[in-house]
Amino acid sequence: MKPTAPDYFYSIPPYVPGKPLEELEREYGITDSIKLASNENPLGPSPKAMQAVEHAITNLHRYPDGAAPELMAGLASKMGCKISQIVLGNGSDEVIDMLAKVYLNAGDEALMTEPSFMMYTISTLAQGAKAVKIPLTRDFRHDFEAMARAITPRTKIIFLNSPQNPGGTTITQEEFEPFLEKVDPSIVVVMDEAYIEFNRDPQAVTGLDYLNADHTVVTLRTFSKLYGLAGLRIGFGVMPEHASQMLGRIRPPFNINIPAQAGAAAALEDTEFVAKTLQTVHSGLDYLYHALQDMDVTCCPTQANFFMIDLGRDAREVYEALLYKGVIIRPLGSYGFDNHIRVTVGLPHENERFVRAFKEVMAAL
Numbered sequence: 001m002k003p004t005a006p007d008y009f010y011s012i013p014p015y016v017p018g019k020p021l022e023e024l025e026r027e028y029g030i031t032d033s034i035k036l037a038s039n040e041n042p043l044g045p046s047p048k049a050m051q052a053v054e055h056a057i058t059n060l061h062r063y064p065d066g067a068a069p070e071l072m073a074g075l076a077s078k079m080g081c082k083i084s085q086i087v088l089g090n091g092s093d094e095v096i097d098m099l100a101k102v103y104l105n106a107g108d109e110a111l112m113t114e115p116s117f118m119m120y121t122i123s124t125l126a127q128g129a130k131a132v133k134i135p136l137t138r139d140f141r142h143d144f145e146a147m148a149r150a151i152t153p154r155t156k157i158i159f160l161n162s163p164q165n166p167g168g169t170t171i172t173q174e175e176f177e178p179f180l181e182k183v184d185p186s187i188v189v190v191m192d193e194a195y196i197e198f199n200r201d202p203q204a205v206t207g208l209d210y211l212n213a214d215h216t217v218v219t220l221r222t223f224s225k226l227y228g229l230a231g232l233r234i235g236f237g238v239m240p241e242h243a244s245q246m247l248g249r250i251r252p253p254f255n256i257n258i259p260a261q262a263g264a265a266a267a268l269e270d271t272e273f274v275a276k277t278l279q280t281v282h283s284g285l286d287y288l289y290h291a292l293q294d295m296d297v298t299c300c301p302t303q304a305n306f307f308m309i310d311l312g313r314d315a316r317e318v319y320e321a322l323l324y325k326g327v328i329i330r331p332l333g334s335y336g337f338d339n340h341i342r343v344t345v346g347l348p349h350e351n352e353r354f355v356r357a358f359k360e361v362m363a364a365l
């Protein structure tokens with residue numbers, strides 16, 4: 001007889017990642033393809049981080065220092081918080097998972113938008129808890145009124161995401177504060193800000209401003225996007241000490257490896273790379289917007305390094321046709337948007353290649 005997992009494990013949906021470049025080239029027999037599917041940094045990794053990682057590998061025979069003192073000091077100064085309020089994760093994915101482990105019991109509820117980042121659902125269901133999903137509004141914003149109505153005595157975590165993936169919208173102070181007033185302070189409010197550094201909307205709030213509020217507001221950030229370190233796997237949460245202490249009880253002691261600690265600490269200092277990334281993403285977004293507007297395509301406003309396009313038809317065909325041209329984007333069927341694709345901003349030549357391929361595909365359909 002095979003060992004069995006708890007019943008609720010069978011309802012966990014598999015995570016659908018963006019198609020890897022190597023897989024596309026192998027399957028379609030093409031070369032020189034481009035990937036604009038996983039919201040990665042088009043410039044590659046921060047050069048300062050690469051240098052630090054190279055240096056750090058001479059210590060790979062050692063266990064990492066779980067306290068990650070250099071990185072924690074850099075983060076506390078950058079986030080304007082205490083070291084004791086930060087929890088590091090193997091990607092912010094792992095902080096999401098730790099939050100679910102600490103705060104969700106079987107039968108509890110976690111509230112989130114529909115669609116939302118898959119890891120909220122996966123980590124919630126893995127606890128035997130229920131993922132309660134509230135559709136985004138028509139303009140892809142959080143429907144805070146409906147979310148407030150959906151809170152029950154079983155609600156233990158509320159996952160908010162700003163800028164929202166895949167919608168690209170941010171949460172404003174006007175939206176957030178009246179909502180927070182309706183939330184019982186025993187509920188953990190998570191502000192996932194994986195893309196916040198790309199935001200250009202002055203109305204957007206950050207959870208960091210509510211770190212010392214009566215509510216438990218947890219802000220999630222990552223090194224995967226702005227700093228180009230998705231492959232190193234490092235993210236973090238900023239939260240009140242009562243929460244960081246609880247997460248500290250289950251955090252694997254060596255979850256941030258030596259190269260990741262060194263790379264992340266160096267990336268924080270790489271102001272030149274950060275400025276270049278922001279410039280590349282913002283000018284790329286502006287270029288793509290105009291090019292798509294000229295095509296009369298519905299392109300949703302965004303504050304992230306990606307945007308959604310409403311094709312007004314099944315997106316799968318467009319996705320497949322783009323693959324044949326060596327361009328990988330993300331069809332959003334797995335997010336429940338059958339007619340939408342999500343495109344990550346690339347380098348100028350990649351953006352131009354996408355526009356060219358997209359025009360050809362749309363003309364041929």
Ligand SMILES: Cc1ncc(COP(=O)(O)O)c(C=O)c1O
Nearest residue numbers: 091092093117165194222224235
């Ligand atoms: C909204 C959102 N949150 C969190 C993450 C996870 O980031 P990390 O690479 O730090 O695990 C992603 C990654 O794509 C994301 O889109």
